[in-house]
Amino acid sequence: MKNKRRWFVVLSLSITLLTCLGVGCSNDELYKEEATVQKDVETSMNSQPAKIHIQFAQWSVPSTKFVEEAISKFNENNKENIQIDLLNIPLDRYIETLNRLNASGSGPDVYELPREWLNSYITKEWVTDLSPMISPAFLSSFPDWAVNSSRELLDSLDHMYSLPSNQLTYRLIYNKDLFREAGLDSDFPPRTFSKLVEAAQIISNNEIGRSKYGIAMPMGEVWMDFVQPMEAINGYSGVHFYDYKAGKYDLTVYKPWLKTMKELNDNGGVFPGMENMKSSQAMAQFADGNIGMMIASSWQASLLFDQFSPKSDWGVALPPAIDNASIGKGAIKIDTAGWNVVGSGTAYPKEAAKVWEFLYSDEYIGQLFAHSSMIPVIKRQASDLTVQMGTSHFRQFLPSPNDSVYPDTPLSLEEWSRKKIYQEALVGNQDDPSLLEESSRLNTLLDIAVTSKTVNINHYYFPNFNPLNPMGLK
Structure with missing residues (x-):
C-alpha cells in the first residue's frame, strides 16, 4: 500500500515540476501542490470500502488448522468484501457459551449446532430461515436423507434452517504391538x-x-x-x-x-x-x-x-x-455434524448467508476431506470417497455397507x-x-x-x- 502511494506521489509531483518549469512557479506554490497531491492520494487509497466482518463460531476440533487455512483463502478471494472472523469455543463449554451469547443478543453471525439443539434455537427465534436464499440446485446436491432430516426439524415443512455438512463414523482402533507383546493375535x-x-x-x-x-x-x-x-x-x-x-x-x-x-x-x-x-x-x-x-x-x-x-x-x-x-x-x-445456521441477530444477513453457503463448498469441505479431517455429506463430494486417499487408516473410517444413517427420532x-x-x-x-x-x-x-x-x-x-x-x- 505504501509503495503504491509513494509511486502516485512521485508521478504527480513530476508532472507538477514539468509544468512549473514551463510556466514558472514559486517555491510556496510547489510546496502547496505537493501537500495537495499527497492528501488526494491518501484520500483515494483510503476510500476502499471497509470489510464486512462475519463471525463464525465452531467448537474446537482437530481440523482447526485446516479450517483456518480455508477461511483465510476465502477472506483473500471472495468478491463480496467479506471477512470471516473465526471463533473457536471449547467443546465442553460450547452449548453453554452459545446459549449465553444468544440470550444476551450478541450471538455469532454464523455457527454450528448439534442437531439435538436446533429445535430449541428455532423456537427461541435465534436462527434464520434460509429457504429464500437456498437455490434448488444447491439443495439437490444433498442426499434425500439429509434434506428430509432438515425437514423434520420444528417448523421446517416450509422453511430451511440448516443442513448437515459431514458424517461421523465409528471404529475400534488398536495397538498391534501391544497385542503381540501380550500374546494376542494382532490380526483378530x-x-x-x-x-x-x-x-x-x-x-x-x-x-x-x-x-x-x-x-x-x-x-x-x-x-x-x-x-x-x-x-x-x-x-x-x-x-x-x-x-x-x-x-x-x-x-x-x-x-x-x-x-x-x-x-x-x-x-x-x-x-x-x-x-x-x-x-x-x-x-x-x-x-x-x-x-x-x-x-x-x-x-x-x-x-x-x-x-x-x-x-x-x-x-x-x-x-x-x-x-x-x-x-x-x-x-x-x-452421526451427522456440521449443522450450520445463520443467527437471526446478524447485522449482515446477505453476507452471513454467503458464509453459510461457503461452509458447504468444495473449497471448505474439500480442504478438510483432503486432510482426512472430515467425511462429506454432499453427493458430489461424497463420490470422491472412491478416490484413493493418502492415509490408508482414514479409508477404513469411510462409510461402508456396515454403516448407515438412521431415521430421525x-x-x-x-x-x-x-x-x-x-x-x-x-x-x-x-x-x-x-x-x-x-x-x-x-x-x-x-x-x-x-x-x-x-x-x-x-x-x-x-x-x-x-x-x-x-x-x-x-
Whole structure:
C-alpha cells in the first residue's frame, strides 16, 4: 500500500515540476501542490470500502488448522468484501457459551449446532430461515436423507434452517504391538464385548509398571465421547434406544455395554481418569503407545492423521458386538455434524448467508476431506470417497455397507436428558430402574405429543424396519 502511494506521489509531483518549469512557479506554490497531491492520494487509497466482518463460531476440533487455512483463502478471494472472523469455543463449554451469547443478543453471525439443539434455537427465534436464499440446485446436491432430516426439524415443512455438512463414523482402533507383546493375535481384534474385556485385562496385566493399559474410554465431553459412540456401535448388534418397529423408546438396550464399561473400569483394564479425560488426551496417549484399544469416531481419529503420529503399528476394525449371535445384526450408526445456521441477530444477513453457503463448498469441505479431517455429506463430494486417499487408516473410517444413517427420532430435544441417565447407570447399578424409568418418561411425552398432534407418529413408526438397512424399506 505504501509503495503504491509513494509511486502516485512521485508521478504527480513530476508532472507538477514539468509544468512549473514551463510556466514558472514559486517555491510556496510547489510546496502547496505537493501537500495537495499527497492528501488526494491518501484520500483515494483510503476510500476502499471497509470489510464486512462475519463471525463464525465452531467448537474446537482437530481440523482447526485446516479450517483456518480455508477461511483465510476465502477472506483473500471472495468478491463480496467479506471477512470471516473465526471463533473457536471449547467443546465442553460450547452449548453453554452459545446459549449465553444468544440470550444476551450478541450471538455469532454464523455457527454450528448439534442437531439435538436446533429445535430449541428455532423456537427461541435465534436462527434464520434460509429457504429464500437456498437455490434448488444447491439443495439437490444433498442426499434425500439429509434434506428430509432438515425437514423434520420444528417448523421446517416450509422453511430451511440448516443442513448437515459431514458424517461421523465409528471404529475400534488398536495397538498391534501391544497385542503381540501380550500374546494376542494382532490380526483378530475382539469382536464381542466379553472378548474386549478379556483383551483389555490381558494387555493391562502384561504392562503393569509401564503405565500402559488395555483400553481408554474418554468421557471429558459426555455427549460426543460417551453417548454418541455407545449408541452408534450398539447399532452393529441391531439395537437402538428408539424402537422403530414399536414406535417406543427403550434405553435398557444399552445395559450390556454399560456393564462392560463398568467391568473394565472396576478390573483395571481402563486407562485411569476416564471420567475427565478429553479425546485429545486419549489420542495423544494412544499415539505414544500407551493404550491398547479405543472406540474412536472419525473426527477423533483425525488427530492421529495430523497432530499425533502413532509410534506403534496400529489397526482399525469394526466395533465389537454384544455377543457372537449379535455380530452384524444391524448397521453401525452414522452421526451427522456440521449443522450450520445463520443467527437471526446478524447485522449482515446477505453476507452471513454467503458464509453459510461457503461452509458447504468444495473449497471448505474439500480442504478438510483432503486432510482426512472430515467425511462429506454432499453427493458430489461424497463420490470422491472412491478416490484413493493418502492415509490408508482414514479409508477404513469411510462409510461402508456396515454403516448407515438412521431415521430421525420423534422427541429430539427431550431425548437430550438421557445422557445423564446413562452416566448414572454407568457409575451405579446397571440393573436399577433409571433406564426403564427414563424410557417410560419419554414414551409418556411421546403419547402426549401424538395426542396433541405435535408429532405425527407415522413419521417414526416403521413396522417393517430393518436395522441392517435403516434408511431403506421402513
